[in-house]
Amino acid sequence: MRRITSRILQLFSGNKQLLLQLEHLLGxxxxxxGFYQLALMHRSKLDETEKNNERLEFLGDAILxxxxxxxxxxxxxxxxxxxxxxxxxKIVRRETLNNVALRMGLNKLVxxxxxxxxxxRSHIFGNALEAxxxxxxxxxxxxxxRQFILSQMLKPYVDLDTLESTDTNYKNxxxxxxxxxxxxxxxxxxxxxxxxxxxxxxxxxxxxxxxVASGTAYNKKEAGQVAAQKAIAQLQIP
Amino acid sequence: MRRITSRILQLFSGNKQLLLQLEHLLGxxxxxxGFYQLALMHRSKLDETEKNNERLEFLGDAILxxxxxxxxxxxxxxxxxxxxxxxxxKIVRRETLNNVALRMGLNKLVxxxxxxxxxxRSHIFGNALEAxxxxxxxxxxxxxxRQFILSQMLKPYVDLDTLESTDTNYKNxxxxxxxxxxxxxxxxxxxxxxxxxxxxxxxxxxxxxxxVASGTAYNKKEAGQVAAQKAIAQLQIP
Numbered sequence: 001m002r003r004i005t006s007r008i009l010q011l012f013s014g015n016k017q018l019l020l021q022l023e024h025l026l027g028x029x030x031x032x033x034g035f036y037q038l039a040l041m042h043r044s045k046l047d048e049t050e051k052n053n054e055r056l057e058f059l060g061d062a063i064l065x066x067x068x069x070x071x072x073x074x075x076x077x078x079x080x081x082x083x084x085x086x087x088x089x090k091i092v093r094r095e096t097l098n099n100v101a102l103r104m105g106l107n108k109l110v111x112x113x114x115x116x117x118x119x120x121r122s123h124i125f126g127n128a129l130e131a132x133x134x135x136x137x138x139x140x141x142x143x144x145x146r147q148f149i150l151s152q153m154l155k156p157y158v159d160l161d162t163l164e165s166t167d168t169n170y171k172n173x174x175x176x177x178x179x180x181x182x183x184x185x186x187x188x189x190x191x192x193x194x195x196x197x198x199x200x201x202x203x204x205x206x207x208x209x210x211x212v213a214s215g216t217a218y219n220k221k222e223a224g225q226v227a228a229q230k231a232i233a234q235l236q237i238p
Numbered sequence: 239m240r241r242i243t244s245r246i247l248q249l250f251s252g253n254k255q256l257l258l259q260l261e262h263l264l265g266x267x268x269x270x271x272g273f274y275q276l277a278l279m280h281r282s283k284l285d286e287t288e289k290n291n292e293r294l295e296f297l298g299d300a301i302l303x304x305x306x307x308x309x310x311x312x313x314x315x316x317x318x319x320x321x322x323x324x325x326x327x328k329i330v331r332r333e334t335l336n337n338v339a340l341r342m343g344l345n346k347l348v349x350x351x352x353x354x355x356x357x358x359r360s361h362i363f364g365n366a367l368e369a370x371x372x373x374x375x376x377x378x379x380x381x382x383x384r385q386f387i388l389s390q391m392l393k394p395y396v397d398l399d400t401l402e403s404t405d406t407n408y409k410n411x412x413x414x415x416x417x418x419x420x421x422x423x424x425x426x427x428x429x430x431x432x433x434x435x436x437x438x439x440x441x442x443x444x445x446x447x448x449x450v451a452s453g454t455a456y457n458k459k460e461a462g463q464v465a466a467q468k469a470i471a472q473l474q475i476p
Contacts, residue, residue, distance in 0.1 A: 058319040062307030069300030081296040
């Protein structure tokens with residue numbers, strides 16, 4: 001009964017359109033519209049002294065990190081923490097989130113100074129999406145926020161397979177360049193040392209027997225990737 | 239009834255002592271002891287192929303970050319996200335967590351290779367504490383984990399006032415060195431530029447009118463701290 005009353009009040013308080021848009025975006029009815037209004041408020045629209053969405057972005061970023069960590073922990077029971085950390089960073093990085101925010105249509109809701117053309121390059125929609133997560137958390141608590149992230153963001157808009165395979169691209173790109181240009185590409189483990197209890201590997205890349213780049217990481221696969229990335233830059237492979 | 243039965247089974251399965259120690263440490267009775275045994279298992283005690291606590295550390299680190307973010311967000315309603323981010327990083331950094339873990343007595347529970355003397359310097363207890371948070375989350379869910387972090391870790395073992403004032407130490411140390419040595423120390427704002435919509439400040443430090451260091455940050459206070467830290471290194475102030 002209390003919920004219905006507050007719902008009616010909201011609908012008649014001039015926020016009717018925003019509320020409907022949010023309900024569509026979130027998959028549930030917001031209870032406290034104020035959190036969401038703040039989440040959609042970019043600093044460029046305000047005076048220095050007014051509240052913007054950056055504190056909510058701080059909160060939402062942390063909640064998102066936790067939800068994605070748990071999701072990956074359970075989805076990949078046989079992958080080590082290095083793999084999980086890397087995959088999570090690909091999901092929560094600014095480019096990915098900004099893309100998700102655009103596909104969710106958040107650019108139509110965020111309040112910002114549209115005359116500032118530099119803003120469109122600065123991931124303000126991805127940041128607002130994090131702020132929105134913060135708002136959902138304050139409004140609805142952890143389980144509902146978790147559900148929102150997984151069902152409204154991750155499932156429809158994040159292609160895990162593509163993100164997972166991104167790290168093999170440097171190596172593949174280098175190898176396919178070698179095939180096209182009749183060059184022999186080989187990977188050579190140059191060094192294995194110990195840092196405390198962890199091994200560190202250095203992998204070198206030879207093109208027709210000549211060393212062009214090397215990379216260092218905690219495992220051979222990753223070291224090979226780092227080296228391949230450098231080789232691609234070094235050889236100016238497009 | 240089911241809980242009591244599983245409790246009795248646990249007590250008779252050879253884990254009685256660990257269960258009692260955990261109950262004391264956690265403030266509640268663990269349901270699934272396996273999560274906790276894994277959380278306390280350092281890689282140095284195992285073969286490469288056996289499971290260690292590093293995946294749980296990944297999970298616990300993320301849950302801890304979210305809980306601390308919410309705690310600070312609510313405790314400091316008038317501080318901006320830069321302040322909250324900095325204070326959180328002081329709480330969750332490896333030195334702080336390792337110290338908390340030692341004070342909680344986690345070093346008596348963690349299984350590690352005690353012959354490897356380098357390990358004591360590598361924050362394995364702080365890392366195990368993060369893994370323990372991951373275990374609590376899997377065993378008990380978010381609200382209980384939140385309660386554990388706030389009441390069993392943060393409140394008794396983290397001195398927020400000290401952590402908060404840490405950032406002023408460089409400036410204070412430099413100023414008191416000036417007083418002791420009759421040097422005039424002054425801070426000078428050298429530059430204010432814009433990066434997208436954010437201002438960036440560069441602050442220089444003059445000792446008896448001569449520039450010794452400068453620092454850059456998103457606000458003047460922080461830029462002054464960065465500069466003071468560099469000046470302390472530059473002047474070899476103990």
